[in-house]
Amino acid sequence: MSVVIDVAHRAxxxxxxxxxxxxxxxxxxxxxxxxxxxxxxxxxxxxTKPERVIVRMGDEVWADTTTGAWVPPHRRRxxxxxxxxxxxxxxxxxxxxxxxxxxxxxxxxNGIAAxxxxxxxxxxxxxHRRPARLSGGExxxxxxxxxxxxxxxxxxLDEPLASxxxxxxxxxLPYLDRFRETHRIPTVYVTHAWTEVAGRAxxxxxLAAGRVVFSGPATAR
Amino acid sequence: MALTAAELTVVWLSLKVAxxxxxxxxxxxxxVAWLLARRRFWGRTALNVLVHIPLVVPPVVTGYFLLRILxxxxxxxxxxxxxxxxxxxxxxxxxxxxxxxxxxPLVVRAIRxxxxxVDRKVEESAATLGASPWRVFLTITLPLAFxxxxxxxxxxxxKALGEFGATITFVSNIPGETQTLALAIYTQIERPGGEAAxxxxxxxxxxxxxxxxxxxxxxxxxxxxxxx
Numbered sequence: 001m002s003v004v005i006d007v008a009h010r011a012x013x014x015x016x017x018x019x020x021x022x023x024x025x026x027x028x029x030x031x032x033x034x035x036x037x038x039x040x041x042x043x044x045x046x047x048t049k050p051e052r053v054i055v056r057m058g059d060e061v062w063a064d065t066t067t068g069a070w071v072p073p074h075r076r077r078x079x080x081x082x083x084x085x086x087x088x089x090x091x092x093x094x095x096x097x098x099x100x101x102x103x104x105x106x107x108x109x110n111g112i113a114a115x116x117x118x119x120x121x122x123x124x125x126x127x128h129r130r131p132a133r134l135s136g137g138e139x140x141x142x143x144x145x146x147x148x149x150x151x152x153x154x155x156x157l158d159e160p161l162a163s164x165x166x167x168x169x170x171x172x173l174p175y176l177d178r179f180r181e182t183h184r185i186p187t188v189y190v191t192h193a194w195t196e197v198a199g200r201a202x203x204x205x206x207l208a209a210g211r212v213v214f215s216g217p218a219t220a221r
Numbered sequence: 222m223a224l225t226a227a228e229l230t231v232v233w234l235s236l237k238v239a240x241x242x243x244x245x246x247x248x249x250x251x252x253v254a255w256l257l258a259r260r261r262f263w264g265r266t267a268l269n270v271l272v273h274i275p276l277v278v279p280p281v282v283t284g285y286f287l288l289r290i291l292x293x294x295x296x297x298x299x300x301x302x303x304x305x306x307x308x309x310x311x312x313x314x315x316x317x318x319x320x321x322x323x324x325x326p327l328v329v330r331a332i333r334x335x336x337x338x339v340d341r342k343v344e345e346s347a348a349t350l351g352a353s354p355w356r357v358f359l360t361i362t363l364p365l366a367f368x369x370x371x372x373x374x375x376x377x378x379x380k381a382l383g384e385f386g387a388t389i390t391f392v393s394n395i396p397g398e399t400q401t402l403a404l405a406i407y408t409q410i411e412r413p414g415g416e417a418a419x420x421x422x423x424x425x426x427x428x429x430x431x432x433x434x435x436x437x438x439x440x441x442x443x444x445x446x447x448x449x
Binding site: 088 | 345350
């Protein structure tokens with residue numbers, strides 16, 4: 001399932017002009033700071049409402065300012081891992097992980113078993129702790145698990161591993177690969193570290209100052 | 222010191238008025254505080270000014286407005302009396318309304334600060350996890366704003382307990398019906414030879430206020446411990 005995005009949006013100094021079809025599979029979104037990568041993810045998630053925007057997920061219209069169509073973020077079923085963990089400080093790690101899992105799916109969300117996620121992200125040791133007592137990398141692993149367990153149709157990852165240490169990064173990346181392959185969820189991955197996406201990105205979109213300067217198969221870049 | 226029957230009546234009435242005023246004002250105060258903290262809309266400044274009026278005009282003026290609006294001859298009060306048999310002027314329920322209105326700006330300010338301290342990014346992440354705006358509010362915003370909420374309700378209770386000017390104007394000073402602690406103290410001070418009775422009531426009111434403060438401190442502290 002591919003995602004179509006067509007957006008014109010001004011935010012501070014940034015003028016974002018983007019018209020892209022993001023194919024299913026793994027898309028790396030790269031470019032310098034301030035080039036509009038995070039804004040693009042926010043538009044896809046519905047957290048930013050631009051003056052002019054069309055977002056289509058497969059046959060579903062998520063946003064179309066020409067018709068006034070607008071699906072709010074909580075109905076879009078995106079799994080969004082932000083640059084910072086944004087965990088719920090008053091809930092335990094376990095409660096954080098299950099926040100987005102629907103009640104009847106708590107143990108087995110769309111074939112995504114909470115136990116598997118907990119094991120693969122190595123979270124079992126601190127399920128009953130509050131986020132404040134976790135390191136930055138541990139918090140980010142919880143944020144990733146929480147997004148996966150929300151049973152998403154689209155994964156948006158904004159430098160999700162920037163604060164995770166090397167050893168865990170090397171363990172998490174193959175798991176993400178398997179996860180995407182099993183569940184066939186289109187993924188947009190924002191990063192500065194080319195090594196994280198080299199060899200796994202199917203498609204690359206490169207932004208500069210709010211415009212696309214390259215879009216194509218990773219092999220062509 | 223054992224309390225006399227008259228003193229018990231005053232204390233009980235004051236607590237009843239203050240508790241009803243605090244709880245009755247809580248939901249509107251939460252709603253207004255949230256609107257002011259989180260929404261940009263036409264008339265927001267006007268709402269902010271309206272909420273603060275009881276804080277800036279003399280309490281007797283607020284009491285007078287309440288009488289004009291909710292009294293039996295009043296615009297809304299007349300209708301309520303004629304159709305529902307509801308009367309507020311010269312009733313303890315009126316005293317609770319006067320106390321709630323006078324406390325309202327203070328309560329809204331504290332709760333609003335509580336809401337403003339909640340990171341909107343955390344609310345956004347809840348939305349991306351499929352939580353409706355109501356669920357975000359109830360499970361994320363409200364619990365995280367709890368310190369502001371508790372502070373607001375405490376200051377509201379204290380203000381309601383001590384309210385004088387709007388109360389005496391709107392519901393008068395009727396023993397057993399509208400004579401709260403502040404009004405009873407005033408009555409005793411005005412009465413020749415009433416100093417001893419007044420000082421007992423004064424110490425009572427100080428005691429109740431300190432108790433409420435200590436209770437809320439303990440509540441906040443036990444909550445912080447459970448968060449650790």
